Amino acid sequence: MLSQTVLITGASGGIGYELAKLFAHDHYNLVLVARSADKLTQFADELQRQFSITAKAIPLDLTAGPAPQFLFDQLKRENIPIDVLVNNAAYGILGKFSKISLEESLGQIQLNISALTHMTRLFLPPMLERGACRIMNVASTAGFQPGPLMAVYYASKAYVLSFSEALANELSGTGVTVTCLCPGPTDTGFQGRAGTENTALFKALPPMDAKTVARDGYRGLLAGKTLVISGFRNRLLMESLRVSPRKLVTAVSRKILGKEG
Numbered sequence: 697m698l699s700q701t702v703l704i705t706g707a708s709g710g711i712g713y714e715l716a717k718l719f720a721h722d723h724y725n726l727v728l729v730a731r732s733a734d735k736l737t738q739f740a741d742e743l744q745r746q747f748s749i750t751a752k753a754i755p756l757d758l759t760a761g762p763a764p765q766f767l768f769d770q771l772k773r774e775n776i777p778i779d780v781l782v783n784n785a786a787y788g789i790l791g792k793f794s795k796i797s798l799e800e801s802l803g804q805i806q807l808n809i810s811a812l813t814h815m816t817r818l819f820l821p822p823m824l825e826r827g828a829c830r831i832m833n834v835a836s837t838a839g840f841q842p843g844p845l846m847a848v849y850y851a852s853k854a855y856v857l858s859f860s861e862a863l864a865n866e867l868s869g870t871g872v873t874v875t876c877l878c879p880g881p882t883d884t885g886f887q888g889r890a891g892t893e894n895t896a897l898f899k900a901l902p903p904m905d906a907k908t909v910a911r912d913g914y915r916g917l918l919a920g921k922t923l924v925i926s927g928f929r930n931r932l933l934m935e936s937l938r939v940s941p942r943k944l945v946t947a948v949s950r951k952i953l954g955k956e957g
Contacts, residue, residue: 699749703727703771703778705758705815706785708735710884711834711877714910715782716743716751725750727776729767730785731757752776758785759807764814777826780917781819783812783856784834788849790953801848808852813859820872827871832917833860837880837930840937844950853878857923864922873920877913880930882906904930 702719706712708730716726720743730736733755740751754770756763771778786808789800812833823829836850839857843850860876867874881903909926916924925931937945 699723699725700779701725701727701750701776702780702782703729703819704782704784705729705811706834708732708739710906711879711882711910711913712782712784713739714907715784715832715914718910718914719780720747720749720751723747723749724780727752727754727771727778729754729756729758731755758811758815759803761806761810764811764818767815768818777822778819779823779826779828780830780832781815781823782832782834783815784832785811786834786849786852788838788846788852790846792845793847796848804848804852808849809855812856816863823872824867824870829872830917830920831863831872831874832877832913833874834877834879834913835860837878837925837934839878840934841949842942842946843953844946845953850949861922873917873922875913875917875921876923877909877916878923878925878930878934879909879913880904880925880927880933882909882926 702724704712704716704726707716707728712730716728716739720726726740726743726749728736728740728751736753736755740753743749743751754767756767758764787804789796789804793801816831816833820831823831833856835856836853838846838850839853841850857876857878860874864874882905883903884906904927912926913924925934
């Protein structure tokens with residue numbers, strides 16, 4: 697059996713980094729995409745040496761509109777078919793919508809929504825031709841609720857969740873599965889960039905580690921699950937949201953995004 701190839705965005709750190717190690721351990725070849733060229737290339741070299749696989753590093757900023765097409769065309773020229781697509785790259789910014797720059801808000805929409813949609817649309821048709829392929833879209837427990845002080849980020853993750861569940865239904869019986877991974881607060885570089893490290897969201901309860909979240913997502917992907925909520929505490933919380941008044945959910949969401957101290 698020929699080795700399959702996995703494309704992972706946001707692969708230089710956090711959940712994407714841990715997913716890459718899990719795939720490499722199981723002898724998948726890798727295409728790793730992230731902005732940080734040096735770190736990404738070093739990581740790819742380490743995986744190749746450790747697991748005797750092929751790991752290709754492609755430094756690319758997916759907040760640039762043409763980037764998904766550029767990536768797809770490059771892999772097509774090099775005859776590298778993608779069997780598993782992991783749309784993991786995303787970012788958020790803490791603050792009132794009216795205070796955050798338009799560039800930052802549109803950047804979140806471009807990366808979290810547009811690039812993910814673009815990547816999925818480009819790579820899906822070849823997957824359908826081959827069958828036995830998989831897509832993982834990384835959303836968040838943020839996608840189940842409004843998020844005052846991170847309005848665009850939470851809304852973007854609601855899109856990823858809804859899009860993934862709908863697409864999974866459309867693709868039923870085609871041989872291509874879609875899994876939406878929804879982590880809760882996780883110890884990655886996300887909170888540093890987002891400015892959420894001193895909020896109640898990360899201070900009240902210890903965040904999960906990226907390795908555990910990645911393992912949950914990986915197992916769910918291979919099992920063909922549509923939705924994976926990592927962590928019992930997060931699953932319990934998401935169930936409670938279904939029966940809670942939306943106004944209350946929104947108020948609590950704002951409170952936990954307030955900074956402590």
